Amino acid sequence: YDKSWVQSRVEIKLFDEFNINISTSSDFAYRILPSPHFLIKDSKMLLEDSEKIYPIADIKNLKVFVSQGNFFDKKKIKINEVIVDQANFSLKKNTIKLFNDFSSNKFSKRKIKINKSKIFFKDGLNEIISIVKINNAQLYFDDTTLVNIINFSGESFKVPFNINFQNSVDLSLIHISEPTRQEAI
Secondary structure, eight states, X not given: OOHHHHHHHHHHHHHHHHOOEEEOXXXXXXXXXXXXXXXXXEEEEEEEOSSOEEEEEXXXXXXXXXXXXXXXXXXXXXXXXXXXXXXXXXXXXXXHHHHHHHHTSOOOSSOEEEEEEEEEEEOXXXXXXXXXXXXXXXXXXXXXXXXXXXXXXXXXTTEEEEXXXXXXXXXXXXXXXXXXXXXXX
C-alpha cells in the first residue's frame, strides 16, 4: 500500500465509522502483533462546529485495528477497534459543549478504548483548573439497549473513581441518506 493513501483512508474511515476527526502524523506504521493494526504516533483529535475546528487531544499512540478478512482489498479495509494510548485531552467550556453534542450522536458498535491518558480542564484564560487521569475508558453503542455507553475509570485529586454513563440516542434524528466523508472526496 502507498503510505499516504493508507493514511488518508484511515482518517476517512475513522471519521465515517467513529465520527472521529483525526489529523495524523507521518509516523504511520503497520504492525502484525497482537493482531493487524496501524500504529500512528503523535496525532491530533479535532472537534468541529459550524465556525471552527478545535484541537482537543494530542495522542502519542493511536492504534487502529483492522479486519484480517478483507485486508488485501484496500478499498474494503474494515476497522475493528481503536485504541488511544497516552493522550492529553484539553477541554474548555466551548469544547465541552461540542463533546456533549458528540455524545448525543450514535457511537460506533466497535469500541474506542482510551488508556493511560489525561484530561486537562481549562478556564477562559487557558489556565488548567483540574487534571483527570484516565486509567482506561471505553466508548461504544450497544445495539440491544440502543444507548451510547461510556465506561471510565480514573483518578482526580488522587481519588480513584469509576463512571458508567449511558446516553439514549434518538435514532429518528440520524439521516441515513447523508453522504459520508469518503463519498464527498
